[in-house]
Each structure stands twice: as C-alpha cells, then as structure tokens.
Amino acid sequence: MKIRVGFGYDVHQLAEGEEFWLGGIKIEHNKGCVAHSDGDVLIHAICDALLGAANMRDIGYHFPDTSNDFKGIDSKILLKKTVEIIAEKGYSIGNIDSTIALQKPKIKALIPKMQETLSKVMGIDLDDLAIKATTTEKLGFVGKQEGISAYATVLIEK
Structure with missing residues (x-):
C-alpha cells in the first residue's frame, strides 16, 4: 500500500449580505x-489537500474562478468531484484532520452536522473526518471578523 499526505489552506473575506456556507451547511x-x-473555506481546504496529496495541482486548476461553470456552485459538488479525480489515479481517503479559524459565530455545536454532511459527500466513515474550530483571540483579519480561514491535512491511500 502506498500512502501520501497533503495539506490545504483557504481564506475568504467576510461581508454583510452574503450567505455563509461552512462544512457543507x-x-x-x-x-x-x-x-x-x-x-466554503473548509471544503476548499480539503479539496486542495486531497489534490496536493495526489500531486494533481490545486482546486483553482480543476475549478477555476474564471469559469462561469463554477459561479455560485455548491462546494459539496466540487468536493465530490475532487474525490472522483483522485480515485481516477487510484487513491482513496484514509483520514482528514481540519481546523477552521473563525472569531464569530461560535460553531462548536455545528461540527457534528458538518462531519455528517461531508463524510457522506466523500463516502468516508464519520470517524475519518476531524473538524476543529478556533479563534485567533481577536488578532488579525480573522480576529477582526474580516475573514475566515481553514486548514486541512489528509492521508490518502493507493
């Protein structure tokens, strides 16, 4: 068996009047x-980590933000396609560990729903997807509530 690891990171600006999607909900x-x-910064970080682990570039390469095909798209669709892309190269997901950095709102109570949603999209066991949340203690763009970031580390197997 061959195993590989990947790391993903994403950040988005927060603004009033926009819908807030996180972890597929x-x-x-x-x-x-x-x-x-x-x-959805969490999904985007996971996609980048999966693609990186498989040495298949990044989310922007496969789903460019210059394409109208992806304008307003549900990121769960991108995640499902990413899992299919790495499967074409013979890889499956071993596990995912992720962290969301967000000052507000508090999302601790929503994490189980995110885990359930995303594990179903990826076809993995709930126990193979860790989602954690943290603040930045009011420091930086996250702490000032100007943005949100997410990090993901994945293990894939062939």
Missing part, C-alpha cells in the same frame, strides 16, 4: 464569504 450569520463559488 448553511449557517445563519450577519456575514458570509465573498467568493466565486459558495465560499
């Missing part, structure tokens, strides 16, 4: 992500 909040797609 819509969250009620006075701000949402400014983005070409739905702006």
Whole structure:
C-alpha cells in the first residue's frame, strides 16, 4: 500500500449580505464569504489537500474562478468531484484532520452536522473526518471578523 499526505489552506473575506456556507451547511450569520463559488473555506481546504496529496495541482486548476461553470456552485459538488479525480489515479481517503479559524459565530455545536454532511459527500466513515474550530483571540483579519480561514491535512491511500 502506498500512502501520501497533503495539506490545504483557504481564506475568504467576510461581508454583510452574503450567505455563509461552512462544512457543507448553511449557517445563519450577519456575514458570509465573498467568493466565486459558495465560499466554503473548509471544503476548499480539503479539496486542495486531497489534490496536493495526489500531486494533481490545486482546486483553482480543476475549478477555476474564471469559469462561469463554477459561479455560485455548491462546494459539496466540487468536493465530490475532487474525490472522483483522485480515485481516477487510484487513491482513496484514509483520514482528514481540519481546523477552521473563525472569531464569530461560535460553531462548536455545528461540527457534528458538518462531519455528517461531508463524510457522506466523500463516502468516508464519520470517524475519518476531524473538524476543529478556533479563534485567533481577536488578532488579525480573522480576529477582526474580516475573514475566515481553514486548514486541512489528509492521508490518502493507493
């Protein structure tokens, strides 16, 4: 068996009047992500980590923000396609560890729903997807509630 690891990172600006999608679910909040797609930073970080682990470039290469095909797209569709792309090269997901950096809203209670949603999209066991959340103690763009970021580390197997 061959195993590989990958790392992904994404960031989006937060603005009033935008929908807020995170971990595949819509969250009620006075701000949402400014983005070409739905702006789900967690999914985007996971996609980048999976593609990187398989040495298949990045999310922008496969789903460019210059294409109208992806304007406003549900990021769960991108995630499902990413899993299919790495499977074409013979890889499957071993596990995912991720962290969301967000000052507000508090999302601890929503993490199980995110895990359930994303594990179904990827066809993996719930126990193989860790999602954690942190603040930046009011420091930087996250702390000032100007943006959100997410990090993901994945293990894939062939």
